[in-house]
Every structure is written in structure tokens, then in C-alpha cells.
Amino acid sequence: MKPYPEYNNSGISWLGKIPKHWxxxxxxxxxxxxxxxxxxxxxxxxxxxxxxxxxxxxxxxxxxxxxxxxxxxxxxxxxxxxxxxxxxxxxxxxxxxxxxxxxxxxxxxxxxxxxxxxxxxxxxxxxxxxxxxxxxxxxxxxxxxxxxxxxxxxxxxxxxxxxxxPPSLDEQKNIADYLDRKTAQIDDLISKKEKLIELLKEERAAIINQAVTKGLDPKAELKNSGLPWLGKIPKHWKVKRLKYLLKNKKGALKTGPFGSQLKHSDMQGADIKVYTQRSVMDNDFDSAELYISNDKFIELSEFEIFPQDILLTTRGTIGKCAIFPNGKDKGILHPCLIRVQLNQNIISNMFAQFYMKESSAFLESINHNSNATTIAVIYGETLREVVFVVPDRNEQNKIVDFLNHKTQQIDTQIVNEKKSVEYLVEYRSTLISEVVTGKIDVRNNHDSD
Known part of the structure; x- marks a missing residue:
């Protein structure tokens, strides 16, 4: 693209030079x-x-x-x-x-x-x-x-x-027509990439759902699970309610404190973090907005979060989960979270996270136990009755390794496509500004490439 032959100062500091005849x-x-x-x-x-x-x-x-x-x-x-x-x-x-x-x-x-x-x-x-x-x-x-x-x-x-x-209406129209063509082409590319991103997300979900409910062996002998939303599962897998997968200890499944126990006035800045649904959804346990005092923490110590606890969102955006990492600050559950501590001899945290966070079977089981087609809140007693399908630990580890590899590949592709969309959006904005301020001369450019 070439510039206009001559430019004059517009007399406007933030605009700079414009074509001489503009x-x-x-x-x-x-x-x-x-x-x-x-x-x-x-x-x-x-x-x-x-x-x-x-x-x-x-x-x-x-x-x-x-x-x-x-x-x-x-x-x-x-x-x-x-x-x-x-x-x-x-x-x-x-x-x-x-x-x-x-x-x-x-x-x-x-x-x-x-x-x-x-x-x-x-x-x-x-x-x-x-x-x-x-x-x-x-x-x-x-x-x-x-x-x-x-x-x-x-x-x-x-x-x-x-x-x-430019004083010429024809020149203005040529510029507008050029930008219409170019932005339409860019928008079409953006639309295609956004559709690809959605397809990749669907593929990711399908791969996970297949792996955690049917396993990795397509030739495995199947049996009826007895659950209408789940269908057949590998013959050697077990169907277990969550309450039988928990650690044998009090509070292995713990809902955050009631509102009367933890008021907004208690969380106005102190020493101990209150981890929230946003912490889980963003998988970010470094940032925090809510804190309680040490005295309040002692009072609510039963709601403390420990490394490798699975945290589950229970209101609004329900069913999102994350594993609380090692080395993070001491903190407690927000009222909208549930803490799950699993018996690692029966089920691994990583396998359970894939099952809870990514498979449709988990939410279907919650819906079934809630006697509802849609739910706004997950209660602890409902969650205890939710059904999991469980292979042996060795097979769980193989499934987790497979899914870590596959999801990393897809996630990388999604990130790259999102970067491409960001670049195209930025390019479109820059193109419009460059053309409409006369930095580029498109008067005789009628291409549609």
C-alpha cells in the first residue's frame, strides 16, 4: 500500500498530517x-x-x-x-x-x-x-x-x-467501500476461527467424556451401568456414589459456612484468605479479595482448605472444580464452595477432576439426584449421592496421562486460534485508522483479495 503523494499538517496535535487536499x-x-x-x-x-x-x-x-x-x-x-x-x-x-x-x-x-x-x-x-x-x-x-x-x-x-x-464525495465513497470489503474479509476469517474454537472445545469435551465413562480401549467388553444418562460402561468398572469414595474422616465433604457464620462484615480485610468461586473458576489461588481475621479463622477452622482438596462451585455457575495446589496461603471455604477429600486408594484427584469438571455424566447425576432438569444450587447431601464410574487406579492413571496429553494439544491449538482472532481484531482496527486518516491511499484500489 502506498501513501498519498503529499501531506499537510492538519493543525491538530493528536491528528498530525493528513493528505494535502483533505x-x-x-x-x-x-x-x-x-x-x-x-x-x-x-x-x-x-x-x-x-x-x-x-x-x-x-x-x-x-x-x-x-x-x-x-x-x-x-x-x-x-x-x-x-x-x-x-x-x-x-x-x-x-x-x-x-x-x-x-x-x-x-x-x-x-x-x-x-x-x-x-x-x-x-x-x-x-x-x-x-x-x-x-x-x-x-x-x-x-x-x-x-x-x-x-x-x-x-x-x-x-x-x-x-x-x-477529502472534499470529493466519490473519494470518500471509494475509501468506505474499500474498508467495507476489507473488514468483511477480516470478519469472515474471525468468524471461521471462532467456529473452529467452538469445535475444538466440543472435541475436547467429547474426548474427556468418552475416556472417563468408557475408557481408552474401544474393544473393552461393556455392561449396562443401570443409569439411563450413562448407558454402558466397561464391564470391569464399578459404579459408586461419591460418599463411598471419600476419605474415612469427618468433614471429608464440607460445604462452606452458612451466611450467619460468615457475614460480609467479617471479610473486610485481615490475615486469612477466603477462597471463592472466582478462585476456582479461574484456577487462581494467588489473588484474593476477601480475608478474615485469625480469631475468625479459629472459629471457622472446620472450613479450612488443605492442599489437594477438590473445590467445587455450588451456586450460579455450578459444577466447576479445581484442585487446591500445594504451597498456597492458608484459607477457608466461601459459602458457595464445597470441599471434597477423596480416598486416593480408590480414586485419584486428577481422574475425579476430569470426571467432575468435564464430563456430562457428573451434571446429569446431580440433576437426577436433585429431581430437576436444571439446578441453581448444589447441596452437600445431593453431592454425596452423585454417581461416579470408577476403573482401578492403574487404569485411572493411564486415562489421566492420555487426557493430559490430548487436552494440552487441544488447549494449545485453542490458545493459538484465540491469538489469531486478537491479531485480526487489532489488524482491522489499525487498517481502518490508517486508511481513514489518509496514511494509505486506496483511491484506485478495487481489489477484493
Whole structure:
């Protein structure tokens, strides 16, 4: 890609040089903001698609919100949107919620947390959109926003930001068309990679589920497990409830303290960690937000977590588990965790973790013992009755070694594909900024490669 033949200083420090024949003016001189709004006299039964900040993303564009009538709409549902407009979030500006309306909208109303920017006669609608979503404008909007936790910019200040453009509408259209083609190609690649990531995750789950419920030998003689959700299992495997796999000691299966035992006011910063569901889901036992005092720890010592305990999430995102590593800080269970201590002579922690965390059979057994198709909470008494299928320890070790190898291969591929997606997203953003600021001359480039 070649640059334009000549450049001039734009006179704007954060913009720098632009092609010599381009102009730079404040947005308010090339576009208008918030031209139409629903009046308070709007009929109560008037229906429209409401778009809030959660419906808009810089990469995803706009997702139409639910249809609601004026009487039930929030008071911020006022801004009317037309074809060719670009909406820019003026609140929580760090979310970079910018989207173009390139279809004939039918009764779309967005939140007053957006500025609805309509192009004037000197600027092509899609070119204006690419300016507004460029890194230059995004960074400027964030820089001018006021507030820490809820940064915002008012519409008049937004419209005071500089815009730049070639005077020729044909040139603007050529640039916008080029970016449409290129971003569509990039989006297609991203979509393919995201689908591949999902397929890899499904393959990973299927491999684990097969290994921990059927074993590694496809020729193994099978028997009926007696469990409708599990079907047949290797003939020499055993079906055991969790309560028969626990260590022979009090508290081998322990639910976190009740709310009355551990109040929020008890966890306001002290010496001993309270490990939470987030610790388990992220497999991160170094970070912590909640602590209790030594005195409180002594009071709740029965809830202490020990190395190699299996920790299981019990509310909201249920059934996630992790093995508490050696060498981590002393701590206790959060009320939303269960501690499981297994008899290692019968079942290994690693085999149990694969079975609990990755196999559908585990959740199906919880559902069965809860007499429900979906569950919001796992209780200790329910968990004790959950069914495991258990080969001998030697076979468990072989399965664990196999799964460690296979999942590491797939996880590496998933990580690489995610990095590719991140690169493509970054490349798309950089390409838009380079082209729309005139660093690259695409006037005569009609390729579709």
C-alpha cells in the first residue's frame, strides 16, 4: 500500500498530517447530533425497538433490542435513529460503543446515553462512521470524558472534536467501500476461527467424556451401568456414589459456612484468605479479595482448605472444580464452595477432576439426584449421592496421562486460534485508522483479495 503523494499538517496535535487536499473541521460543521427525539406526548401504545448501550459494540455493531411500548420504556429511551446515522456512546465511553445504521430502521429508538450523529451534505455516511470508530476519535473521546467509574462526554463536546475528510464525495465513497470489503474479509476469517474454537472445545469435551465413562480401549467388553444418562460402561468398572469414595474422616465433604457464620462484615480485610468461586473458576489461588481475621479463622477452622482438596462451585455457575495446589496461603471455604477429600486408594484427584469438571455424566447425576432438569444450587447431601464410574487406579492413571496429553494439544491449538482472532481484531482496527486518516491511499484500489 502506498501513501498519498503529499501531506499537510492538519493543525491538530493528536491528528498530525493528513493528505494535502483533505480538510479538517469540527464534527459540528460536517454533521448534526440528536436531531430527533420522542416527545413526551408520544402515545403510550407506540411500539419501538429500544437500543441501550448493552446492544452496541465496536466490533459487533448494533443488535436490535426488545420491542417495548412508550408507556413501559425507560425515560432515557428517546433518541430516534435513521438510516445513515452513526450512534456513539457518550456514557461509559471506555466501552467504545459505536455503530452505524446501514439499513432502513423501523421504529428504532436509542438511549440518551448515545449521541445520534447524522451526516451533513459534505460527508458520506459510511465514511463518517469509519472516522467515528477510528482509534483517533475513540482515544479523543476517552481523553475528554469526565468521571472515573462512569466516564462521560456531553454531545456538544463530542461535536467539537475535529473530523477530517477529502472534499470529493466519490473519494470518500471509494475509501468506505474499500474498508467495507476489507473488514468483511477480516470478519469472515474471525468468524471461521471462532467456529473452529467452538469445535475444538466440543472435541475436547467429547474426548474427556468418552475416556472417563468408557475408557481408552474401544474393544473393552461393556455392561449396562443401570443409569439411563450413562448407558454402558466397561464391564470391569464399578459404579459408586461419591460418599463411598471419600476419605474415612469427618468433614471429608464440607460445604462452606452458612451466611450467619460468615457475614460480609467479617471479610473486610485481615490475615486469612477466603477462597471463592472466582478462585476456582479461574484456577487462581494467588489473588484474593476477601480475608478474615485469625480469631475468625479459629472459629471457622472446620472450613479450612488443605492442599489437594477438590473445590467445587455450588451456586450460579455450578459444577466447576479445581484442585487446591500445594504451597498456597492458608484459607477457608466461601459459602458457595464445597470441599471434597477423596480416598486416593480408590480414586485419584486428577481422574475425579476430569470426571467432575468435564464430563456430562457428573451434571446429569446431580440433576437426577436433585429431581430437576436444571439446578441453581448444589447441596452437600445431593453431592454425596452423585454417581461416579470408577476403573482401578492403574487404569485411572493411564486415562489421566492420555487426557493430559490430548487436552494440552487441544488447549494449545485453542490458545493459538484465540491469538489469531486478537491479531485480526487489532489488524482491522489499525487498517481502518490508517486508511481513514489518509496514511494509505486506496483511491484506485478495487481489489477484493
Amino acid at each position: 480538510k479538517a473541521k469540527r464534527l459540528k460543521y460536517v454533521a448534526q447530533a440528536n436531531q430527533e427525539a420522542l416527545p413526551e406526548s408520544t402515545a403510550n401504545d407506540y411500539e419501538f425497538n429500544y437500543v441501550d448501550i448493552g446492544n452496541v459494540g465496536l466490533e459487533e455493531g448494533i443488535k436490535l433490542g426488545e420491542r417495548i411500548n412508550f408507556a413501559k420504556a425507560p425515560s432515557r429511551a428517546r433518541r430516534i435513529v435513521r438510516n445513515g446515522d452513526t450512534i456513539v456512546s457518550t456514557v461509559r465511553t471506555y466501552l467504545k460503543a459505536v455503530a452505524h445504521i446501514d439499513f432502513e430502521p423501523k421504529d428504532i429508538v436509542c438511549s440518551t446515553g448515545f449521541a445520534v450523529i447524522s451526516p451533513g451534505a459534505v460527508i458520506v455516511p459510511k465514511f463518517l462512521y469509519y472516522i467515528l470508530r477510528s482509534e483517533k476519535i475513540i482515544d479523543r473521546v476517552e481523553a475528554l470524558s469526565v468521571g472515573v467509574s462512569y466516564p462521560a462526554i456531553n454531545a456538544s463536546e463530542l461535536m467539537g472534536i475535529a473530523a477530517w475528510y
